[in-house]
Amino acid sequence: MSDLVRHGGAPFRWAGVPVLAYKEEGTHFRDVTRQVLFEPSGTGAGALDVQLRYFEVAPGGHTTLERHAHEHLVVVLRGPARCLVGERLHDLEVNDVVHVPADTWHQFRTGDEGPLGFLCLVRAERDRPRRPTPEELRALREEPALAAFIRV
Amino acid sequence: MSDLVRHGGAPFRWAGVPVLAYKEEGTHFRDVTRQVLFEPSGTGAGALDVQLRYFEVAPGGHTTLERHAHEHLVVVLRGPARCLVGERLHDLEVNDVVHVPADTWHQFRTGDEGPLGFLCLVRAERDRPRRPTPEELRALREEPALAAFIRV
Numbered sequence: 001m002s003d004l005v006r007h008g009g010a011p012f013r014w015a016g017v018p019v020l021a022y023k024e025e026g027t028h029f030r031d032v033t034r035q036v037l038f039e040p041s042g043t044g045a046g047a048l049d050v051q052l053r054y055f056e057v058a059p060g061g062h063t064t065l066e067r068h069a070h071e072h073l074v075v076v077l078r079g080p081a082r083c084l085v086g087e088r089l090h091d092l093e094v095n096d097v098v099h100v101p102a103d104t105w106h107q108f109r110t111g112d113e114g115p116l117g118f119l120c121l122v123r124a125e126r127d128r129p130r131r132p133t134p135e136e137l138r139a140l141r142e143e144p145a146l147a148a149f150i151r152v
Numbered sequence: 153m154s155d156l157v158r159h160g161g162a163p164f165r166w167a168g169v170p171v172l173a174y175k176e177e178g179t180h181f182r183d184v185t186r187q188v189l190f191e192p193s194g195t196g197a198g199a200l201d202v203q204l205r206y207f208e209v210a211p212g213g214h215t216t217l218e219r220h221a222h223e224h225l226v227v228v229l230r231g232p233a234r235c236l237v238g239e240r241l242h243d244l245e246v247n248d249v250v251h252v253p254a255d256t257w258h259q260f261r262t263g264d265e266g267p268l269g270f271l272c273l274v275r276a277e278r279d280r281p282r283r284p285t286p287e288e289l290r291a292l293r294e295e296p297a298l299a300a301f302i303r304v
Contacts, residue, residue: 003237007228007247014249037249038225044254046222046278050202052249070198073190075227075271076159077247085155095159095229097166097189097204102196119227121273126198 005037012056012078012117022055022063028131028152031061040124051124057081057108057116062151065107070126072100078117082149083108087140089149092116105132105140107150157189164208164230164269174207174215180283180304183213192276201276209233209260209268214303217259222278224252230269234301235260239292241301244268257284257292259302 006015013019014035022032038052056078057063065084076096083090084107085100092098092108098118100106110116132140132152141147158167165171166187174184190204208230209215217236228248235242236259237252244250244260250270252258262268284292284304293299 003240003251003253004242005249005251007245007249012247014247037227038251041251042223042254044221046220046254046275048202048223048225048273048275050200050225050273052225052227052273068198069196071194071200073200073202073204075189075204088155090156093159095164095166097157097159099155099157099190099193101155102194102198119271121200121202121204123198123200 012054014054026064029062029064030151031058032056032063037119049124050121053120053122055108055118055120057110059110059112059114061116062109063107064129064131065105065150065152066129066131067103067105068127068129069102070123071102072098072106073121074098074100075119076116077119078115080113081108081110081116084146084149087143087146089145109149109151164206166206178216181214181216182303183210184208184215189271202273203276205272205274207260207270207272209262211262211264211266213268214261215259216281216283217257217302217304218281218283219255219257220279220281221254222275223254224250224258225273226250226252227271228268229271230267232265233260233262233268236298236301239295239298241297261301261303 017035020034035054081092169187172186187206233244
């Protein structure tokens with residue numbers, strides 16, 4: 001990967017960066033694309049052992065409701081949108097910064113306004129996401145606002 | 153630090169995030185501010201051991217010409233501007249992504265168009281930057297384009 005990944009061609013597209021499916025398979029998300037903007041290349045003590053992705057969620061779409069041991073650091077580039085982190089719902093605007101702690105339920109959703117686009121940073125080596133069991137989903141849905149927000 | 157750092161109040165300012173001096177002291181930079189948007193809070197294997205800063209360089213300003221063992225991952229939020237990475241000069245636009253490898257000279261500069269604003273990711277534990285010796289500066293300036301760009 002070059003030291004410069006140039007934005008352009010179209011809004012929120014980058015030269016030489018393919019627009020990928022959000023995940024390989026599944027029906028637990030909707031209208032989400034993924035572009036990988038940085039992967040580790042260094043090996044020294046100061047090397048960044050992270051992957052930086054840009055995700056875009058089309059109007060009416062949503063990411064997977066999931067949790068995992070690895071953290072997310074998110075910066076919103078296109079909005080507005082909404083997200084769930086733990087048991088809290090947040091309205092999101094451009095340049096808001098969201099931290100998803102380890103083992104915390106989260107989901108990003110758009111309304112009809114336009115796409116949600118966000119940078120998402122993760123450790124390069126990380127565990128696989130886990131979706132809620134029927135029992136966990138029932139517990140989340142005990143809160144009416146969460147029940148209305150969640151898509152599975 | 154909360155799980156949501158909300159942008160607002162003014163453009164490229166965040167609620168509860170102080171606007172700091174770029175560095176504690178020195179005359180080797182000009183008109184640069186720093187806002188820290190994320191610091192490590194987790195401790196598990198999936199924790200993000202990084203700090204995310206937003207730097208803003210006013211028109212006519214520049215960051216320090218320096219290098220260090222830790223890498224930088226930069227995303228431009230306000231532009232245009234220019235930067236030096238190694239021995240290459242790059243024009244920068246909004247949403248361009250710049251990787252500064254370990255031990256690589258780098259400097260960011262603005263013209264008169266407007267401020268340069270960029271996210272900069274680093275490892276939380278990192279070495280101190282090092283400025284060029286007179287000898288190293290002489291070597292960099294052997295290339296006329298670099299000689300014209302560099303500010304010290």
